[in-house]
Amino acid sequence: MKKKSFSILISTKNRKEDLQITLSKIHYLFLQDNVSCVVYDDGSTDGTFAFVKNNFPDVILYRNEISKGYLYCRNKMLNETTADYAISLDDDAHFLTENPLLLIENYFKSNPQCGLIAFRIYWGTTIPDNLISKDVRCRVQSFVGCAHVWNMQAWRAIPNYPEWFVFYGEEDFASYQLFKKNWEINYLPDVLVNHRVDMKLRKKNDDYHIRLRSSLRSGWFLFLLFYPAVVIPRKIAYSIWIQFTTKVLKGDWRVFKIIGIVLIDVLKNGFKILKNRNKLTATEYVAYQSLAPAKIYWVPEIQTT
Incomplete structure (x- = not known):
């Protein structure tokens, strides 16, 4: 063939x-x-x-x-x-x-x-x-x-x-x-x-909080796998702060529980994180951060006549 x-x-x-x-x-x-x-x-x-x-x-x-x-x-x-x-x-x-x-x-x-x-x-x-x-x-x-x-x-x-x-x-x-x-x-x-x-409809779906847990968990996994050690505590603390200010303080109390579950998820996968850690050097970290972020959503420009 x-x-x-x-x-x-x-x-x-x-x-x-x-x-x-x-x-x-x-x-x-x-x-x-x-x-x-x-x-x-x-x-x-x-x-x-x-x-x-x-x-x-x-x-x-x-x-x-x-x-x-x-x-x-x-x-x-x-x-x-x-x-x-x-x-x-x-x-x-x-x-x-x-x-x-x-x-x-x-x-x-x-x-x-x-x-x-x-x-x-x-x-x-x-x-x-x-x-x-x-x-x-x-x-x-x-x-x-x-x-x-x-x-x-x-x-x-x-x-x-x-x-x-x-x-x-x-x-x-x-x-x-x-x-x-x-x-x-x-x-x-x-x-x-x-x-x-x-x-808009996705945010109302029953799996919204499951997706949030997965997203937050993977973010912390990535910090622990690739970021220089000195950066990790600040990154995780900031992600928790964002969840509190944008969701918990606006009445979505289930997010508070999700943060606790994600902490447990990280502890359960601690060995895998250590085994697969491939940290960026300080120079690599700066170079990676200087790149343009992923292009996720394209929005069409409004046509004018």
């Missing part, structure tokens, strides 16, 4: 309708000879596996009978692909830029130190009228998990995503590891992705 240049990797669980939209939108891409598409069904109970198998026979399909977590799925797909470039897409995200693969390939070839490309991402359930952006290409600290592409040489140079993080933070983990290995993360606004998420 001919080696593929690109592999599109999607992990999913119980989101058949979202996945159907995504596969329909990007189907024209993986019909190309140099592109494969892999879907990893992480223990869905909504018929996802049968749906993909019956309706998208050209998709390479994996399944966990019992969920092992999306980081397990991501690691497995990335470690098994033989493609030169691996595009990671959420099951509720698709390209708005037509034929993005040529843009991606040309950029990697022109920028050999680029280990990962971060896309321009619009978060919303409806597409804006104006898709033109004044954003410029640049090096950034990190990337968004829902849509990015790996130079597989860079992926093979760093440790796997930490499955013990469970949810959130794996992108920053990879970013620090790439930085330590002198690989760059570049923002390529030429490629636009629609992440079909209603951000």
